[in-house]
Amino acid sequence: MRPRWCAPAVGLLASALLASGAGCAGPVDPVERPGTTEAHKGHGHAPSAASYRRWGLPSPLAPAPKPPERPTVRTGARPGPPPVVDRIPTRDKVVFLTFDDGAEKDPRFVDMVRELRLPVSMFLTDSIVGPGYAHFGRLRAVGATVQNHTLDHPRLPGLPYAGQRAEICGQQEKLKQHFGIRPRLFRPPYGAYNDDTLRAAADCGVAAVVLWRASMNINDLSYFEGNHLRPGDIVLAHFRRPSELNGASLTEMTTRLLRRIQEQGFTVARLEDYL
Numbered sequence: 001m002r003p004r005w006c007a008p009a010v011g012l013l014a015s016a017l018l019a020s021g022a023g024c025a026g027p028v029d030p031v032e033r034p035g036t037t038e039a040h041k042g043h044g045h046a047p048s049a050a051s052y053r054r055w056g057l058p059s060p061l062a063p064a065p066k067p068p069e070r071p072t073v074r075t076g077a078r079p080g081p082p083p084v085v086d087r088i089p090t091r092d093k094v095v096f097l098t099f100d101d102g103a104e105k106d107p108r109f110v111d112m113v114r115e116l117r118l119p120v121s122m123f124l125t126d127s128i129v130g131p132g133y134a135h136f137g138r139l140r141a142v143g144a145t146v147q148n149h150t151l152d153h154p155r156l157p158g159l160p161y162a163g164q165r166a167e168i169c170g171q172q173e174k175l176k177q178h179f180g181i182r183p184r185l186f187r188p189p190y191g192a193y194n195d196d197t198l199r200a201a202a203d204c205g206v207a208a209v210v211l212w213r214a215s216m217n218i219n220d221l222s223y224f225e226g227n228h229l230r231p232g233d234i235v236l237a238h239f240r241r242p243s244e245l246n247g248a249s250l251t252e253m254t255t256r257l258l259r260r261i262q263e264q265g266f267t268v269a270r271l272e273d274y275l
């Protein structure tokens with residue numbers, strides 16, 4: 001199934017689309033948008049070069065460019081299935097960091113996200129987070145955002161519609177209980193979905209289904225196509241334990257990931273600013 005893009009909010013085409021009501025002017029859902037927490041409001045200056053060095057980066061990441069005025073992918077603007085997104089249409093040399101599941105709860109990662117002001121979208125699975133939601137609450141308090149990755153991490157196309165809906169809506173409820181928000185974004189486990197998944201996601205209030213174009217392994221990125229990042233790529237990583245990282249910590253893995261991004265001349269932006 002092909003992703004369904006909104007026209008980028010640039011140029012005459014977009015203006016015409018917006019004027020005709022066919023553009024990206026979907027209703028703004030107040031939940032889990034940037035600017036809704038203290039951490040997102042920012043406290044002025046960017047992280048210092050010393051902060052980057054402390055976390056193993058040779059130089060600071062470039063500041064993220066100003067995000068678009070309106071989300072660049074049409075979400076929730078009209079009835080029907082949500083868009084499936086693996087890359088954001090942009091010319092900016094930005095990529096987006098997503099961390100999945102929620103197994104590892106390394107407190108140092110909270111320090112890293114806070115000190116580097118890393119925009120991180122967390123796709124959480126209830127049965128994997130287990131009793132550890134408070135850790136993700138701390139990450140959220142320093143600017144990470146919470147999104148939905150099902151209750152039990154099944155391969156959704158193997159379930160009937162009702163089962164898929166229970167997995168997605170059930171996790172919306174859990175996240176509402178823990179964080180007071182109902183996520184707008186959903187990622188199906190293994191990136192596997194069918195028409196029932198999209199219908200269930202829509203019924204559970206999901207505005208966009210988020211896949212990825214590049215994924216972080218222990219040391220390096222792998223790409224869906226080619227051998228380098230492209231503007232707007234969504235990058236998949238996991239909250240992995242040292243036992244799954246050849247003994248490295250989650251923060252060490254993240255440093256390697258940031259170096260790969262930096263080496264290719266990219267920086268990191270916040271997914272929710274574009275979706």
Ligand SMILES: [Zn+2]
Pocket residue numbers: 100101149153189190
């Ligand atoms: Zn997963």
